[in-house]
Amino acid sequence: MGHVRKDSEHHEHLEPAKASAHSEASEASEAGNRSGSPVLSRRALLGAGAAALAVTTAQWTPLGRIAAASAATTIPAPPQFPSGIALYQQTFQNWSEEVLVEGLWSASPASPADVVTLANWAHANGWRLRPRGGGYSWSPLVTPAGTPANVLLVDSSNLTGISVNSAGAATGGASVTVQPGATMDTLLGTLKSAGLGFTGFPVIGAGTVGGALATGGRGTGVPAVGETRLPGHTYGSLSNLILSLTAVVWDPTQGAYTLRTFQRTDPQIQALLVNLGRVFVTQATLRVGPDQRLRCQSWFNVAATDLFAPPASAGSKSLASYVDQCGRVVCIWFPFTTSPWLRVFTPTPNQPWVSRAVTGPYDFTFNDIVPKNVSDLLSQIVAGDAAATPQFTAAQMDAISAGLIATGTWDIWGWSSDVLLYVRPTTLRITSTCCNVVTSRARVQQVVSDFYAQYSAKLAAYAAQGQYPMNAPLEIRVTGLDQPGDCAVPGALGAQLSPLRTRPDHPEWDTSVWFDMTTVPITPGCHQFMGEMETWFRSHYTGSYGAVHNEWPKEWANGPSGAWTDSAAIGEAIPASYTDGQAAGDGWNAAVATFTALDPNGVFGSPFLDRVLVPGS
Structure with missing residues (x-):
């Protein structure tokens, strides 16, 4: 396990926070109980304006599908579609519900070979393919509003294979091979069972591995003072652990799309490690290391003015101080409140007697529940009373404080995925x-x-x-x-x-x-x-x-x-940010050139990516 210097004095000033949070949260909780206020799902709060405040606890799922053979379909079927691959009509909606695209066809390949078949069909018939995972994003990377009807969404939900090679885990030799449709929940659970894990990862476990890798998914964490990185781990993105990946790319010698495996030393893999869905990756092999036990403590007694103080006046309650002590910090501050919800995660091999052991993720169950006073305030804001915002953010903070006490989660201890996964699809849509x-x-x-x-x-x-x-x-x-x-590959290249x-x-x-x-x-x-x-x-x-x-x-x-x-950010600032300071020929334009070389027909492109992934000046 990694070594972290313990500093008991640093933690002593935090102890009153538990009592303070307990007192304030208990009062808030008791007040809610006295009033008999009902609670509702955060997801239920927002559907379409004020109507979103209906009481329901349904989990977000993609909108329903219509099989291609059904008379209920409303758009012409794709021409000469390959037999044996499931085809259906389904409206696309991303998780934040800000991207809504109707009138599209989707297909569910059962194997990587099916994806190759789809790519060659699309090329021959003038269609385009967009990889689709869980849809847990805010952006139109999958497909934007206004997408033309000749775009087929390729659902990866049947591509979920996971194979763990735990040999040599103690010295950084373990790995996992995973297909893109596997969820982070499933991958992390599989690794946990094998005694393996990651240092950081996205906190929405329902998202797919393919989506996380395509966008450079990350978690939280740097080495604490005195901590040594565990073999097989990284403090960077999940993509940084990729050893090799297989993608569907154009083979000019065959004049067709085929499967090709890229090693971490291949120059072209630099564009594929974080690819924004511009290619379809059918599997990736990632380095993994020994799992860690983490202690997660929540605090409310640190004022924002102390936590974010200028360096000249910053003391032991500064954010940098907590980072030095624990390495893993999540700070959540609601606007117009005085003290954030501060969570610190400390590698702790043995259970502290004051910590509650947890055996599974999503222990902050109150994240999915909104008290009536909070929903009432949101109703006011939705109805046009923006001045209620400070009360709304303060009420959200009070609800979290009460929730931590009610669930006994202000101090928990467990395996990495048990304490670092905490956002479900039912949480408030923001x-x-x-x-x-x-x-x-x-x-x-x-x-x-x-x-x-x-x-x-x-x-x-x-x-x-x-x-x-x-x-x-x-x-x-x-x-x-x-x-x-x-990733422990000699000569490994970066994303x-x-x-x-x-x-x-x-x-x-x-x-x-x-x-x-x-x-x-x-x-x-x-x-x-x-x-x-x-x-x-x-x-x-x-x-x-x-x-x-x-x-x-x-x-x-x-x-x-x-x-x-x-447009200035898209065409200038963003491309420059990936080019500045890099070696000549190893920046934004190099990545764009690789996408073009591996998919010269733009089969895996989209109107949105056509606008974004262009050479910078």
Whole structure:
């Protein structure tokens, strides 16, 4: 197991937080019980405006399907469609429900060979294919609104194979081969049973492995002071652990699409490791290492002004201090409140006597429940009373505090996936713009302090005008970068489109700070606000200070009219962010050229990717 220096004095100042949180949360919980207030599913809150406040606990699932042979189909069937592959009509809707595309056909291949068959059929008939996983994203990477009818969604739900090779786990030799349709829940559960795991991973376990790899999925964590990285682990993205992958690509000698396996030393794999769905990966082999027991403690007694203090005045309650102590920190701050929900995850081989052992994930069950007073406030906001936002965010924070006490989860201990998976598909539907700042570990506190000052000032300026565009939590995490050597393949190459890619011109940059700014999708002014924040990020964290990337599956290139509308960001700033500081011929344009070479016919493209994945200036 990795070694972490223990600092009991650092934790002592936290102990009163439990009593404080217990007292405040108990009062909130008792008040709710006295009033007899019902609770409802967070997912139920938002469907379409005020009507979304209906009481229901149904889990989000993709909209229903109509078999191709049914008389209920409403669009012409694809011509000369290959026999033996399931075909059906289904409306596509992403998880945040902001992308809705009707009138599309979907197919469910049963094997990688079926995907090859589909690719060759599409090429011969002038169709395009889009890989589809669980749909748990905010972005139109799968397919955007307005997608033409000659686009076929390729459902990966039958491609779920997982094979674990645990030999040599203690020295970093273990691996897992997985198909793209397997969910993160299934993969992590399989690895846990074999005594293996990852340091970090996306917290929505219902998402697919294919989706996580295509977008550079990551978790939270850097080495704590005194901690040694476990063999087979990385503090970067899941894609950084890929040893090899197999994709459907064009073979010019055969004049057809075929399966081809790429090793981690192949120059073309650099574009495929994080590919945005521009290719169809049918399986990947990833390095894995020994699983870890983690202790997760939740705190509420640390003021935001202390947590995000400028370095000159920061003390033992600063975010950087917690990162140094534990390495794994998740900070959730609701706008207009004074103290965030701070969670620290500490590698702890043996169960502390004050911690409750957990044996499965999703232990923060209150995340899926919204008390009536919170839903009432959201009703007011949806109805046009934006000034209720501060009460709404404070009520959300109170509900979390009460929930932690009611479920006994303020201090839990278990295997990595048991404590790091905590978001179900039933959670509140919010939209998110996430920017990450690649910088040096020594500047983490300055990075968060600068952001907090800017974000708070902008919230206040909007509020002074009667506008409240942000009504959901800000989430901050700190991760390492994609160090190719972590996969233990000599000569391993990095992902050209990973937000966690290292910068050769700044070897001191070893850390990434992620700022996930969320709000209810229908909130007026949210896109303008987030677009202004994106512009500030790019203008502030520059030069020797750091560099900025957006998280691919979230919203980005925001403008007053919506996400992905800032043409300057799409055509200039974003491509430059993946080119600056890299070796000549090893940046954004190189990745675009690889996609073109492996799929010159654009079979796996889309109108959205046609606009995004073009050579930068």
